[in-house]
Amino acid sequence: MSTPQLVVHRDKELMAQAAAARLITKIVDAQASRGEASVVLTGGRNGNGLLAALAAAPARDAIDWGRLDLWWGDERFLPEGDPERNVTQAREALLDQVPVDPKRVHAMPASDGPWGTDVDAAAEAYAAELAAAADPENHGPVPTFDVLMLGVGPDTHVASLFPELPAVRETERTVVGVHGAPKPPPTRVSLTLPAIRSAREVWLLAAGEDKAEAVAIALSGAGEIQAPAAGAQGRQRTLWLLDSTAASQLPRSLYPPASA
Ligand SMILES: O=C(O)[C@H](O)[C@@H](O)[C@H](O)[C@H](O)COP(=O)(O)O
Structure with a gap:
């Protein structure tokens, strides 16, 4: 696993723009070297x-949208099209404006889909979809994601892995149903830490004063059961993309040299 690296931006708008620029470059580079790219999206404001x-960056046209696989780190288990679903929000923010291949947009199941309200069956189905996309070069039953993004919650949750709940303790399955999540809605589908850690790069996004304590805890040696964000690491790189308020409680020893 990789040692976390930090990039601190002035404010959340700049953080979003710089992260978008970084993602465009990453996808273009992956497509240049392997012919395609695979990215895991996160829910949440960041x-x-x-x-x-x-969507607003002119350089978005450098991406070959038809050769990009999109997966999700977690989903709120609600009916198809519900405005609170992460995929609905991603479609509104970007996907409806670019020529993605619908077969490569791997939304997590909805609560009115083939598995009805059985969130555990829905999670199993998503695990099977991931396994079917894995090839022998992959590490485990998931494709090798080029970049997997995660928002960080004020309690240090990532995806729908909340402190101390069963989902964050999962060591075998790649996707689980989550019951009783403290952030609404309570029923969710989530990748597990082993699936997250199969990604080449994991990027954690946090902005705002309310995230400062969580960021400091996760980066100060906390255990992943108490602080799930601490367990989110990429095989090649773990990048924390922060705004200055989210970075404000970091111990000085962790603060990036350029910002010291
Ligand atoms: O479905 C969700 O709610 C998420 O995927 C969740 O893990 C989110 O990313 C964090 O709670 C951060 O959310 P914000 O960026 O809105 O603070």
């Missing part, structure tokens, strides 16, 4: 802010 910034 993830959607990044997608909106990407």
